[in-house]
Amino acid sequence: MPPRHATQSELAQISYLLALQFNWDVARSIVSLPLQVELRRGKIRYVYYNGVRLMTLRPKDFTFSISYEAGKIIRDSARPPRFRVVVSGDLKSGVRGEHVVNSDPLIRPGDEILIVDPGDRLLGVGKAKAPGFLMRDLGDQEVVRLRGGAEE
Numbered sequence: 001m002p003p004r005h006a007t008q009s010e011l012a013q014i015s016y017l018l019a020l021q022f023n024w025d026v027a028r029s030i031v032s033l034p035l036q037v038e039l040r041r042g043k044i045r046y047v048y049y050n051g052v053r054l055m056t057l058r059p060k061d062f063t064f065s066i067s068y069e070a071g072k073i074i075r076d077s078a079r080p081p082r083f084r085v086v087v088s089g090d091l092k093s094g095v096r097g098e099h100v101v102n103s104d105p106l107i108r109p110g111d112e113i114l115i116v117d118p119g120d121r122l123l124g125v126g127k128a129k130a131p132g133f134l135m136r137d138l139g140d141q142e143v144v145r146l147r148g149g150a151e152e
Contacts, residue, residue, distance in 0.1 A: 003036040003048050010037055010044055021063050021112070022074065022083065029077035030054065030070070066112045068148040071125040075114055083107070084114045085135060085144055091115065091123060094146050097130075097138030107132030115144060124149035 006014070011031050018027035030047075035054075038046040047055040047064070054073070055064040066074065074083060086102040087095055095115060107113055107128045115124040130143040 001039050003038045003046070003051075006035045006037045006047075011035065013044065014047060017057070017062055017064065023078065025077045026074050029073050033073075064112065065127075065147070066125050068122070068125055071114050071122050071148070075116065075120065075122050080116075080120055081105075083111075084116050084120075085128075085132070086116055086118055087123065088118065091146055091149065094129075094142040095126070095144035096140050097135055097143050098140055100135045100143060103132040103135045103143075105131075105133040107135075113144060115146065115149075 014035070015027045015031045018030055033049050036048040037044050038048070043059065044057050046053055049069070052069050053067050054070040055066050057064055081102060081104045084104055085095060085100060085107070087099040088101050089099045101118060109128050109130060111128045113126060113128050114122060115126060116122055124146050125148045126144045126146045128144055130138055130141070135143040
């Protein structure tokens with residue numbers, strides 16, 4: 001089924017899920033946009049804005065996998081250091097503890113996070129593999145699995 005405009009009920013569902021995963025500021029920022037949804041088996045699966053996929057709803061845990069475009073919206077609506085891992089150096093497939101300059105101490109393994117440089121420029125989005133408060137101490141261990149970056 002092709003993307004179509006989200007109904008009020010679907011927007012409310014997206015908003016509540018985003019508030020649970022992130023916070024109400026992030027939820028309001030995203031839901032205020034003219035969103036489109038694509039359904040699978042009658043349920044929301046993909047969320048689009050201007051024809052670009054923002055998020056994919058994971059049916060197993062009802063959390064969103066975010067795209068780089070969604071990361072930009074989240075960065076603009078959440079104050080640092082919330083949801084961020086600040087890195088220095090080159091990123092390939094993941095972020096290692098040795099690259100981490102700072103990170104949100106509230107990040108939990110499995111959280112969707114933003115990877116930024118020290119100037120808060122978005123470098124990519126990914127999934128945390130370690131708690132935020134430990135990331136700097138983990139040396140060459142992967143602490144974030146990079147999924148989408150600025151070069152894509």
